[in-house]
Amino acid sequence: MNKESILRNIGSLPNSTYVFVVITLVCAAGIPNFASANNISTLLQQSCILTLLSVAMALSIITKGIDLSVGGVVSFAGIIMALLMSSGAGEGLAILIGFIAAMVFGFLNGFIIVKLKVAPFIATFGMMGIAQGVANLLSNKRAIYLTDQAGLIKLRLIPFLRHNLLEIDLGGGQILGINMIVVITAAVLVLLLLLYKKTVLSAYMYALGNNAETAKLSNINVDFWNIFVYMLTGLLAGIASLLMLLRLNSAQPTAGDGLEFQAVVAAVLGGNPLSGGKGSLPGAIMGALTVFVVRNGLTLVGANSNFIMIILGVVLVLGMIMNDVASRGFKAKGACKQ
Amino acid sequence: MKNSFVVKDSIKTAAYNLSTLWILLAITVFFGIFGNNFLKGGNISNIINQAGFLAIIGVSQLVVILTGGINLSIGSCMALSTVLLGPLMLAKAEMPFALIFVMVVVCGGLIGIINGFMVTLLNIPAFLATFATMYVARGAAWLYIGKGVYYGINENIRFFATGVLFRIGTFRVTMPMVLAAVFLAGMAFFITKSNIGRKIYFTGSNPEAARFSGIPTQRIVIFAHILSGLISGFAGIMYVARINAADANLGVTYHFDAISVALIGGAIMSGGSGSIWGVAAGAVIISVIQSGMNNMQVPTELQTAFLGVLIIVAVCFNTFLQKKKIQNTERHITDLAGKTVKGGAQA
Numbered sequence: 001m002n003k004e005s006i007l008r009n010i011g012s013l014p015n016s017t018y019v020f021v022v023i024t025l026v027c028a029a030g031i032p033n034f035a036s037a038n039n040i041s042t043l044l045q046q047s048c049i050l051t052l053l054s055v056a057m058a059l060s061i062i063t064k065g066i067d068l069s070v071g072g073v074v075s076f077a078g079i080i081m082a083l084l085m086s087s088g089a090g091e092g093l094a095i096l097i098g099f100i101a102a103m104v105f106g107f108l109n110g111f112i113i114v115k116l117k118v119a120p121f122i123a124t125f126g127m128m129g130i131a132q133g134v135a136n137l138l139s140n141k142r143a144i145y146l147t148d149q150a151g152l153i154k155l156r157l158i159p160f161l162r163h164n165l166l167e168i169d170l171g172g173g174q175i176l177g178i179n180m181i182v183v184i185t186a187a188v189l190v191l192l193l194l195l196y197k198k199t200v201l202s203a204y205m206y207a208l209g210n211n212a213e214t215a216k217l218s219n220i221n222v223d224f225w226n227i228f229v230y231m232l233t234g235l236l237a238g239i240a241s242l243l244m245l246l247r248l249n250s251a252q253p254t255a256g257d258g259l260e261f262q263a264v265v266a267a268v269l270g271g272n273p274l275s276g277g278k279g280s281l282p283g284a285i286m287g288a289l290t291v292f293v294v295r296n297g298l299t300l301v302g303a304n305s306n307f308i309m310i311i312l313g314v315v316l317v318l319g320m321i322m323n324d325v326a327s328r329g330f331k332a333k334g335a336c337k338q
Numbered sequence: 339m340k341n342s343f344v345v346k347d348s349i350k351t352a353a354y355n356l357s358t359l360w361i362l363l364a365i366t367v368f369f370g371i372f373g374n375n376f377l378k379g380g381n382i383s384n385i386i387n388q389a390g391f392l393a394i395i396g397v398s399q400l401v402v403i404l405t406g407g408i409n410l411s412i413g414s415c416m417a418l419s420t421v422l423l424g425p426l427m428l429a430k431a432e433m434p435f436a437l438i439f440v441m442v443v444v445c446g447g448l449i450g451i452i453n454g455f456m457v458t459l460l461n462i463p464a465f466l467a468t469f470a471t472m473y474v475a476r477g478a479a480w481l482y483i484g485k486g487v488y489y490g491i492n493e494n495i496r497f498f499a500t501g502v503l504f505r506i507g508t509f510r511v512t513m514p515m516v517l518a519a520v521f522l523a524g525m526a527f528f529i530t531k532s533n534i535g536r537k538i539y540f541t542g543s544n545p546e547a548a549r550f551s552g553i554p555t556q557r558i559v560i561f562a563h564i565l566s567g568l569i570s571g572f573a574g575i576m577y578v579a580r581i582n583a584a585d586a587n588l589g590v591t592y593h594f595d596a597i598s599v600a601l602i603g604g605a606i607m608s609g610g611s612g613s614i615w616g617v618a619a620g621a622v623i624i625s626v627i628q629s630g631m632n633n634m635q636v637p638t639e640l641q642t643a644f645l646g647v648l649i650i651v652a653v654c655f656n657t658f659l660q661k662k663k664i665q666n667t668e669r670h671i672t673d674l675a676g677k678t679v680k681g682g683a684q685a
Contacts, residue, residue, distance in 0.1 A: 068469075112650055117654075117657065119653075122465075122607060123653075125465075126649040129642050129645055130642075130646035132643070136639035264466065268466075306478070309476070312473070313473055313477075314474075317456065317470065320461075321460060
């Protein structure tokens, strides 16, 4: 590989990669406990949920839509799973039904957007309200715990999915742990990226996002693929809700509140412009990691969670500006391939 | 023959135009039959009282929807602007009402300016920009207030949200009703008769055409967001005065209420269509539904879900009506055109 091609490769990385590297270096240098093994383990584990959601968000954004209901679906599917488990249904079955419920929500999103021709943000915004309302109703506004005092419910799968797969003792109380949650996330992401890159999915999605009319004329079943993308988004939200269940050991009706906002921030930061037809999934992953590094760094410094919300809002605006500048820069150089 | 068609068409158009009223009538009859003591004077005055509050946030939403945008930050804007000035609103601060009112409203307007700039200068879609503001403003309100609330609001302020002017039987005419009526009349005049109001409509219905006819569309959009912020501030005072406390948690779900009121009132998401009186009717409808659901003891959690359904249905319904109206007008025009052609041939 000569020097030029290396440079070109670096140049074609998603913007969020640079932001991620810079912010991580700044945090590692400036915050004492940031680069410790313990913190990195928690950071990895905590960022899993957002990573999945931001990839889901990127999928919908690439097709020129948006899915604001992911947060609501995370709460809703989690409640369904926990309720089924605590009522004695098998864990595998409960998880499966939770996933199906999340996909049904995704299907409804897609149906309302495609068939009833409601703008994506308003349709999914309405669905967000529905999901939150149903989650509150089913749970009676209370958290549902997976282990009761009497220990009547014997869970096998959940503890397995939660345990640390690998623990490396680095000495001095520092343990670098790789959790099953991280493994699940990685597996889902790899599968998704394979599905995305190796099948027609990505080509169809870019076509959809760029110009739905042309896509239709090129004999792409636009309606089907659009609904499919929203179902995929729903499924990812369902998996995220399983991870949430694993992490909290309980399902809360407000577990997903505000997650859609963080997912949008992460996806936009990952170079997915809302105009659609452009964007990258790896970028969204890097975006989610960046958001989490920022959150983690601020928490370690002692910032309030509300302050973090404000910073995230600012990050969103900066991300939008960055995307704008980047696309203008490419156009000026004539390097824009899309 | 032709004449009867025209009459039929105009009746149809009128029926479409008054569709909100038909819905209102239908649900009122429904709850009147199935509810318990629903149509009593006391309950009706409660409904209208509540509708007054909803109408104000509905108008706040409408002015932005008219330009083709949306404002998701209304609830947070209400919370932040009242929480920031919460200490001054307390009874012990003894500040004059007018001063506090102006300060809170201006504070809401400042949040509106931020929204407006994000939408126009930074080119961020309105729903995303205001979505960010929704979380940022709420976070700022929490950050400012910590864990407490400002309890015990000045009586002068409270009067505007809880005062009863006089009674007709069990029907109470309250201060919010009067305020809302005056506000709606003023806004209706402003938005339909004033220069800038017409420009808001024009900008929303066709931004390109508006720009080419020399309307500063960007400035109009910023203005609409500022106006929305100002009205949110006003709504914030009303709500704070009613619950007697300024709290960062104020109106967490009001973005849903505001959107559903505006949409049921006939506003169309792409902009340029919708009216103040539609919003008023929408507010009464939502208020009747909420009161009716409470009356029939539907759990409050279901009501958010119901508003979500209502928003989606309203959007579909409005698009359908719009299409019908356009079809009607087109047929009307072809009818008229046919007449003139025929008339010309005869002559």
